[in-house]
Amino acid sequence: MTPAASVDLAGLGFDEGAHVLLRRALVPLRPGARLAVDGRHPQLRVHLPAWCRANGHRVEWSGPTPVIVRGDRDDQRWLGAVRAGSPGPGSVDPRPASGWGLAARGSLVEEGGPEVHFDLEERDLVWAAVAPRLYAHAANRQWSPDTAVDWHAPVDLPDDIEAAVVQVMTYLVENEQAALLVPARFLGRIHPHFREVVQLLAVQVADEARHMEVFTRRALLRSPTLGSSSAGGRASLWTLVQESDFSLTSFLLSVLGEGTFVDLLAFLVAHAPDPVTRRVAWLAMQDERRHVLFGVAHLAEQSRVDPGLRDRLRDRLRDRLRAAVERRHDALLDTAGLNDDVSDALLVLAAGGWDPASIASGHRRVQALRQAMDDGRRRRLERLGFPADEAAELSALHTRNFM
Structure with missing residues (x-):
């Protein structure tokens, strides 16, 4: 033939x-x-x-x-193969097979691979329709600490004002370390099928790493040392790191904590005494807004598929705060409010002077910041479906350490 x-x-x-x-x-x-x-x-x-x-x-x-x-057994190894869903984000499988493992979404998966189990392998546990768009936005908005900030800009502040900046920067670094650890803990727990969520969290980790760098660099720009770290502040942040439920973590970190953090960064942009401080606060604020948006969007979708979620969020928050108070009963002053060093530093930066009238003005501005934080938390809670009175109650329960 x-x-x-x-x-x-x-x-x-x-x-x-x-x-x-x-x-x-x-x-x-x-x-x-x-x-x-x-x-x-x-x-x-x-x-x-x-x-x-x-x-x-x-x-x-x-x-x-x-x-x-040519034989008819060339593709025999693929006879039992199945597609791991569709490659696009519009058809994410509600519960991807554990046998898909690390296979790319949409690829042809040969039988016989390892059964890989992930803690979070259901779409409704992690997904938000906005995740693909947020990831694309985040990837396009990455910035370099070396080039995005003019580290040679004039920073010639009085020693006491510089000390206030150093203390605030120290506090920001501490909070950003917690904000980095929280999403990092979930990266290996989410099924790779939900890759946009994993990618978004990975970028979020990179965001927080950059924030830690620029805040540290600003603190040490004119000072050989950092400021103080309160026991109560660290204990409050540690309760965030310990939370193991993805949705509850999104609620505590993104909806309450980072949402409040955005208000703080906006406050620093408005009252920064030098261009470097203003710039690093502004850059971090843009990233944090994206983090909050994903957390709120995820919880909004969760609420639609799980009508009982709001009750669990409310009860868990109350339990968490009550446990935190019990663990820190011997540090009640720190637990009840923000580290005094940080609170005073914010007042000094908002005052812009040392005369009584300036200090009074700074105090009013810090009080207005706290009110703005409370208003923002209420709005986000109401967006998730909480009644106004309950949103007000939950906002009041939020730790006064801001994050």
């Missing part, structure tokens, strides 16, 4: 990629079709039959040129 096609391997051996040319030549042929193989490699007579046997084909040597008879 005359071969239906031919392929010329020239002097190419199977250890050099000859099989790639053979596969390509066999793809359009039907089972039983014949492929003539020209080749000069000295081991062709040995390697060609071995490769054909492994791939379900047969070789005929009716002359100097071998002929491959």
